[in-house]
Amino acid sequence: MADENTPTPVPPAALKAAAGFVRAHGKPSRAVVEPIGRVGARVVLVGKDGAMGDVIVPSAETGDALVEKVRDLEPAEWNRETVSGTKIGSAHRAKMAARGRG
Secondary structure (H helix, E strand, O other): OOOOOOOOOOOOOOOOHHHHHHHHOOOOEEEEEOOOOHHHHHEHHHHHHHHEEEEEOOOHHHHHHHHHHHEEEEEEOOHHHHHHOOOHHHHHHHHHHHHOOO
């Protein structure tokens, strides 16, 4: 087990992707870290412009460390403010609706 004072390593590709998202979609951007089982965690990114993206990391702790390391990326939860800040287009809505049909 790692020492409490040892920073959690973050994959360079995840840092690059998250920082690129912030540059492309505005400051500040938000990040919601969601555990996804054995795979690790999904860091859902919400840009100032409402765009959404994500980065998969090995653990929720890695996701939290990613959010800390990326300038202008703020930790968030799925609350009213975060949800209302998203802009989901009609094409994405239709795609998600089709997945629910048998």
